[in-house]
Amino acid sequence: MNKLRWALLAIAAIVSLWGGFATPHDSAHDAWWNRIPVFFALFGFFGCILIIFFAKSLGKLFLRKGEDYYDAD
Amino acid sequence: MPIDATFPPALVMLAGALLLPLLPRNYRSYFSLFIPLIALVLVWLAPSGVNLTLELMDYKLVVYKVDRLSRIFGTIFALITLIGALFAFHVKEAAKQTATLLYAAGALGVTFAGDLITLFVFWELMSLPSTYLIWARGVRESEKAGMRYLMFHVFGGGLLFAGILLHAGETGGILIEQLTDRNALSSWLILAGVAVNAAVVPLHAWIADAYPKATVTGAVFLSALTTKTAVYVLLRMFPGWEILIFLGVLMALYGVVFAVLANDIREILAYHIISQVGYMVAGAGIGTELAVNGATAHAFSHILYKALLFMGAGAVLHTTGKSKLTELGGLAKKQPLILWLYMIGAFSISGFPLFNGFISKSMVVAAAGEANYPFAMLLMLLASVGTFLSVGIKLPYFTWYGENRGLIPLPPPRNMYLGMAAASFFCLLHGIMPGLLYDMLPYTVHFAPYTFSHVVETSQILIFTFAAFWIFRKRLAGEAGITLDVDWFYRRPARWVQRVFVEDLETAFNKVETLSMDIVGKLSLLSKNPTLIFTKSGGKYFSPDTYRPAIQTLILLVLFSFVLISFWGLLSHLLAVTK
Numbered sequence: 282m283n284k285l286r287w288a289l290l291a292i293a294a295i296v297s298l299w300g301g302f303a304t305p306h307d308s309a310h311d312a313w314w315n316r317i318p319v320f321f322a323l324f325g326f327f328g329c330i331l332i333i334f335f336a337k338s339l340g341k342l343f344l345r346k347g348e349d350y351y352d353a354d
Numbered sequence: 355m356p357i358d359a360t361f362p363p364a365l366v367m368l369a370g371a372l373l374l375p376l377l378p379r380n381y382r383s384y385f386s387l388f389i390p391l392i393a394l395v396l397v398w399l400a401p402s403g404v405n406l407t408l409e410l411m412d413y414k415l416v417v418y419k420v421d422r423l424s425r426i427f428g429t430i431f432a433l434i435t436l437i438g439a440l441f442a443f444h445v446k447e448a449a450k451q452t453a454t455l456l457y458a459a460g461a462l463g464v465t466f467a468g469d470l471i472t473l474f475v476f477w478e479l480m481s482l483p484s485t486y487l488i489w490a491r492g493v494r495e496s497e498k499a500g501m502r503y504l505m506f507h508v509f510g511g512g513l514l515f516a517g518i519l520l521h522a523g524e525t526g527g528i529l530i531e532q533l534t535d536r537n538a539l540s541s542w543l544i545l546a547g548v549a550v551n552a553a554v555v556p557l558h559a560w561i562a563d564a565y566p567k568a569t570v571t572g573a574v575f576l577s578a579l580t581t582k583t584a585v586y587v588l589l590r591m592f593p594g595w596e597i598l599i600f601l602g603v604l605m606a607l608y609g610v611v612f613a614v615l616a617n618d619i620r621e622i623l624a625y626h627i628i629s630q631v632g633y634m635v636a637g638a639g640i641g642t643e644l645a646v647n648g649a650t651a652h653a654f655s656h657i658l659y660k661a662l663l664f665m666g667a668g669a670v671l672h673t674t675g676k677s678k679l680t681e682l683g684g685l686a687k688k689q690p691l692i693l694w695l696y697m698i699g700a701f702s703i704s705g706f707p708l709f710n711g712f713i714s715k716s717m718v719v720a721a722a723g724e725a726n727y728p729f730a731m732l733l734m735l736l737a738s739v740g741t742f743l744s745v746g747i748k749l750p751y752f753t754w755y756g757e758n759r760g761l762i763p764l765p766p767p768r769n770m771y772l773g774m775a776a777a778s779f780f781c782l783l784h785g786i787m788p789g790l791l792y793d794m795l796p797y798t799v800h801f802a803p804y805t806f807s808h809v810v811e812t813s814q815i816l817i818f819t820f821a822a823f824w825i826f827r828k829r830l831a832g833e834a835g836i837t838l839d840v841d842w843f844y845r846r847p848a849r850w851v852q853r854v855f856v857e858d859l860e861t862a863f864n865k866v867e868t869l870s871m872d873i874v875g876k877l878s879l880l881s882k883n884p885t886l887i888f889t890k891s892g893g894k895y896f897s898p899d900t901y902r903p904a905i906q907t908l909i910l911l912v913l914f915s916f917v918l919i920s921f922w923g924l925l926s927h928l929l930a931v932t933k
Contacts, residue, residue, distance in 0.1 A: 294817045300810030312728055315807075321735075325815035328739040329822035333829060336614035344615060344838045351836075351845050 360405040362418040363393035367459035375448040394432035416468025423796040441773025442571035453483035461579040481507040487572030496567035503564035514547025552584035559841035566620040570668035594641030602636025610740030617832040643797040648717030655710040659702035662777035666696030673763035679832025684758025695774040704742035710784040713803040
């Protein structure tokens with residue numbers, strides 16, 4: 282990724298975070314997470330990490346096998 | 355029967371499938387485009403209501419019934435057959451083309467069936483042609499996977515048929531209607547039969563097993579038809595069954611987790627079918643108007659972008675002969691057009707604004723919120739994080755970027771680009787103009803996807819998912835090997851079953867056979883001379899002579915008695931003389 286793309290991504294990130302603060306809230310109807318302006322940024326970031334590590338540890342634990350696992354004999 | 359607007363599109367496909375092998379080789383590809391086009395036009399022209407009924411013994415079969423729900427599903431099935439045929443235009447084998455049309459005929463027949471018997475007939479019609487599309491790859495592993503696929507679907511069909519028979523017995527009717535009786539065994543059997551085709555966890559293993567081993571073009575049709583006809587039947591017969599919410603959310607996450615582990619690019623996509631169909635199953639489970647609309651819209655969008663993704667992955671396989679992340683890399687400069695067309699599908703499935711996934715997935719998520727299932731809503735959003743992670747970033751990153759392995763791809767047939775471009779067109783069209791899709795949905799839509807908060811929410815999720823990927827990208831590189839899934843339960847024991855029921859049984863039979871032959875032999879030997887039991891003498895075979903005085907002895911005895919008699923005669927004579 283070149284510098285221009287990183288810059289664009291950074292701008293998009295900042296705009297989306299700003300958008301979180303700018304979203305009007307109706308505290309009577311909103312779910313609890315909507316009251317946190319950066320909730321979905323955290324959700325995306327930590328959700329992604331959670332999925333990666335959960336899946337990979339399952340794989341290490343018992344799910345990943347060699348290519349010839351089913352044809353071994 | 356003249357062809358008019360009430361002619362069933364499934365029969366057009368069926369007739370096309372039967373005619374196609376008779377045509378000259380060079381016309382077949384055009385014909386395979388022409389037939390789905392006619393079917394598409396017929397779906398659009400058909401008047402709503404019952405258009406064709408048949409009498410079968412005491413039952414009245416409703417073969418062709420059109421309403422808003424079946425029309426939108428019929429539209430997308432015919433459309434994707436057309437687009438897929440464009441992608442497969444270079445394929446000249448009549449068997450593959452015929453199988454495709456038969457398969458599509460089955461899907462359209464299920465969609466427009468008004469009764470359970472018609473539904474079952476077309477349901478079963480799908481299974482064999484779809485199996486052929488797996489076998490047609492022609493390698494040993496696709497042969498074996500195809501057989502497992504077929505057996506799984508025969509099992510599912512059996513469940514469905516048992517359910518239909520029970521249902522007909524209980525209610526006396528065979529018309530397709532919403533099933534509401536949660537205590538009837540028949541409902542659960544039908545649900546289980548449909549769940550097999552919808553790849554509902556834990557009945558899903560066939561999809562990740564077989565789809566990556568199908569032909570390049572066949573996988574496109576497979577990804578579109580089987581699971582979505584099942585979603586259609588769920589929406590038709592099981593709206594509001596709460597268990598489907600749980601199962602749908604489970605599917606959405608399950609597919610995501612397993613896709614992270616997969617190494618084959620088409621296996622990643624197959625796991626994401628499970629994940630995406632999970633949204634639709636959950637939508638059926640919620641069962642409100644918004645949820646049914648959302649599930650229908652998502653099925654429509656999903657068929658387009660998933661076919662596009664399978665076309666992109668298929669094009670890579672077709673041009674390089676490789677489909678594993680560990681063997682791919684550095685293709686971005688060599689096939690930029692395939693990459694960009696693939697990325698349109700990837701942005702769509704990830705739910706980027708301006709792509710069709712955004713306007714349909716969000717309907718299901720919103721329906722979960724509206725029906726007061728906030729937890730389901732959050733978990734579906736989590737699944738969409740995983741979708742972007744695997745299909746949107748990991749797969750293209752390691753296929754087209756990543757380590758350059760010096761692959762030199764062949765140029766793909768031009769029609770592949772055309773097929774991908776057609777699917778991309780609809781992905782963008784509905785993303786930009788959601789009204790075009792919303793107007794076809796079964797209920798009136800009161801849902802606006804492009805609100806400020808929704809766009810912000812989606813952007814935050816996507817941007818920060820990418821950030822997390824970039825930090826941990828090294829951990830996500832493909833690893834050689836396979837992932838165990840619930841297919842372990844019938845693939846691993848296969849060797850034990852083989853050992854116990856075939857090899858051990860054969861050994862046992864052989865042993866018993868040898869033993870009994872041995873006993874028979876010994877008994878027969880014994881019967882030749884039973885006296886052996888009592889005496890050790892007499893030789894191997896019984897001979898009466900052994901126990902009979904020899905003839906010499908007899909003659910001797912006779913002669914001796916003559917001698918005796920004559921001696922006594924002589925003696926008595928002498929005594930008489932001397933007296």
